[in-house]
Amino acid sequence: MADALSLWQRYCDYIYTNRSLGISLDISRMNFDEEYLNSMKPAIHQAMDAMEALESGAIANKDENRMVGHYWLRTPSLAPSDDITNEITRTNAKILSFAKSIHDGTVHAQSGPYKHLIHVGIGGSALGPQFVARALAGNNDPVTPHFVDNTDPDGIDQVIDKLHDQLEQTLVTVVSKSGGTPEPRNGMLEVTAAYEKAGLRFADRAIAITMEGSKLDKQAESEGWLARFPLWDWVGGRTSVMSAVGLVPAALQGIDIESILKGAAAMDEVTRDHDIRNNPAALLALMWYKVGNGKGAKDMVILPYKDRLELFSRYLQQLVMESLGKRLDRDGNVVNQGIAVYGNKGSTDQHAYVQQLRDGVNNFFATFIQVLKDRDGDSINVEPGTTAGDFLCGFLQGTRRALFEGGRDSMTITIPEVTPFYVGALIALYDRAVGYYGELVNINAYHQPGVEAGKKAAAAVLDLQAKAMSHLASATGSSTAEEIASAIGNPEEAEVVYKILEHLAANDNRGVVATFGDSPATTTFHAG
Ligand SMILES: O=P(O)(O)OC[C@H]1O[C@](O)(CO)[C@@H](O)[C@@H]1O
Numbered sequence: 001m002a003d004a005l006s007l008w009q010r011y012c013d014y015i016y017t018n019r020s021l022g023i024s025l026d027i028s029r030m031n032f033d034e035e036y037l038n039s040m041k042p043a044i045h046q047a048m049d050a051m052e053a054l055e056s057g058a059i060a061n062k063d064e065n066r067m068v069g070h071y072w073l074r075t076p077s078l079a080p081s082d083d084i085t086n087e088i089t090r091t092n093a094k095i096l097s098f099a100k101s102i103h104d105g106t107v108h109a110q111s112g113p114y115k116h117l118i119h120v121g122i123g124g125s126a127l128g129p130q131f132v133a134r135a136l137a138g139n140n141d142p143v144t145p146h147f148v149d150n151t152d153p154d155g156i157d158q159v160i161d162k163l164h165d166q167l168e169q170t171l172v173t174v175v176s177k178s179g180g181t182p183e184p185r186n187g188m189l190e191v192t193a194a195y196e197k198a199g200l201r202f203a204d205r206a207i208a209i210t211m212e213g214s215k216l217d218k219q220a221e222s223e224g225w226l227a228r229f230p231l232w233d234w235v236g237g238r239t240s241v242m243s244a245v246g247l248v249p250a251a252l253q254g255i256d257i258e259s260i261l262k263g264a265a266a267m268d269e270v271t272r273d274h275d276i277r278n279n280p281a282a283l284l285a286l287m288w289y290k291v292g293n294g295k296g297a298k299d300m301v302i303l304p305y306k307d308r309l310e311l312f313s314r315y316l317q318q319l320v321m322e323s324l325g326k327r328l329d330r331d332g333n334v335v336n337q338g339i340a341v342y343g344n345k346g347s348t349d350q351h352a353y354v355q356q357l358r359d360g361v362n363n364f365f366a367t368f369i370q371v372l373k374d375r376d377g378d379s380i381n382v383e384p385g386t387t388a389g390d391f392l393c394g395f396l397q398g399t400r401r402a403l404f405e406g407g408r409d410s411m412t413i414t415i416p417e418v419t420p421f422y423v424g425a426l427i428a429l430y431d432r433a434v435g436y437y438g439e440l441v442n443i444n445a446y447h448q449p450g451v452e453a454g455k456k457a458a459a460a461v462l463d464l465q466a467k468a469m470s471h472l473a474s475a476t477g478s479s480t481a482e483e484i485a486s487a488i489g490n491p492e493e494a495e496v497v498y499k500i501l502e503h504l505a506a507n508d509n510r511g512v513v514a515t516f517g518d519s520p521a522t523t524t525f526h527a528g
Helices: 002-013 034-039 041-055 070-074 082-103 124-135 153-169 182-197 215-223 244-253 257-270 280-291 312-324 354-359 388-405 420-440 449-474 481-487 491-505
Strands: 015-018 023-026 116-120 144-148 170-175 206-211 227-231 299-304 341-343 364-371 409-415 512-515 524-527
Touching: 002 015, 015 280, 023 280, 023 420, 034 041, 034 280, 041 070, 041 280, 041 420, 070 082, 070 257, 070 420, 082 227, 082 244, 082 257, 116 153, 116 182, 116 244, 124 144, 124 170, 124 244, 124 312, 124 420, 144 153, 144 182, 144 244, 153 170, 153 182, 170 182, 170 244, 182 215, 206 215, 206 244, 215 227, 227 244, 244 257, 257 420, 280 364, 280 409, 280 420, 299 312, 312 341, 312 420, 354 388, 364 388, 388 409, 409 420, 449 481, 449 491, 449 524, 481 491, 491 512
Parallel strands: 116 144, 116 170, 170 206, 206 227, 299 341, 299 364, 364 409
Antiparallel strands: 015 023, 023 409, 512 524
16 A cells, blocks of 8 residues: 555655646656656756757757758748748748648549549658558548558559549659659659559649759659648658658648647747746657667657557657767767667557556557547446446556556556647657757757768669569570679679569569579579
């Protein structure tokens, strides 16, 4: 009993509640004490100063010589120049009036209003829009979004096939900040081909969201696409959901984008507070730091007990891991930082991996996200006096308790309901927590050199493919991968050549035939 009472006391002591915002963060089930919070004050205050400088327009992303301005998107007056403020305000107004013109039929397809949207983009150009679309979908959305977020032909077919007889009434957003990423370029070409096959002009339905002057922007301009919206170099892909990247699809879907921005701005306001006990983003970052020893020793498991929030963990996976997963710190030391993030939704996950969380390796901390409102309207009783929502609430509490009893840490974020305002607030909470944590561990949270390296490696593979294919076209007879790699002047790349040709041979009309031997070394390929 004493234990339960002291836990209740700890809960009352360590729950951050903001009544006007309607959000609370309970850190009472994390293993820390008051001394830890006090000892971290200088470090977190330094992080707050750095974030203040970032918001004022400092070159916070030094490696790319860029400002980091996603906070300005929801409070344009904060931007370091009038030009930027006006650009944001103008773009948001343009998004709203564009969405209105689609909804009221001023801009329409030949057979009627636009009813669908194919959103083409990858990484930050898709994850935020997908999360928002899923979280805030309604029954009578004027436009239903669909996503092409990969260069997987079969995945693209699934989207196109579903819409094949409705393409005439389907808009397409092509999103690429750089305007040169292969995946959205491929997605755009595939979707364009589908429109052409249906006898439709792609440009009439296409909307480009990219940096002005990019390859994509130039193409959209020269082909006379339906609309173009700008992105700016000071918005990172993974924090672009409140730029045109996320606002255009959300506005088209009929979501109140102004409320998303308001929720984020309100959270931004709160998370600038220098009093750490009154700053939920600082508390989050400090908990991450404590539980993972400042080295990401424990994984972050995100458990929203709400179906609408099921994509939040995927969204946070990019935000946290692309931002914090860094080899070098800002002084050039090898630190291999990061925090692994995964999760889906409760109570579904209780019937999957939560078994390990409760009983297995203790290498994680959980973040429960509780939504107080069960549904619009009344619920039936599934047992006397008990609704399905009561079960959901009970399962969350039960799992939280079981984890604690097993010595596993957890936090709980509570919001009243899933609305545009709270979706904006949740995103902003994690934006700033990631910013603070990046400062605590002294890494640049705003670049992604590892991803860039992967992109270069992929380009090199495609170069090898072209060389191997041209060799096969002129060669007589069959050759092993080793022979082909030597013949094209890359003997060290036999394995890559083998994988390339194995893939081509598995697909019709790619001009490669494989005769498989006992091992890759004895497998031969010829043109055919
Ligand atoms: O919007 P772009 O330039 O096509 O880039 C897509 C994504 O690729 C990344 O650069 C790396 O994953 C992300 O940051 C970005 O969201």
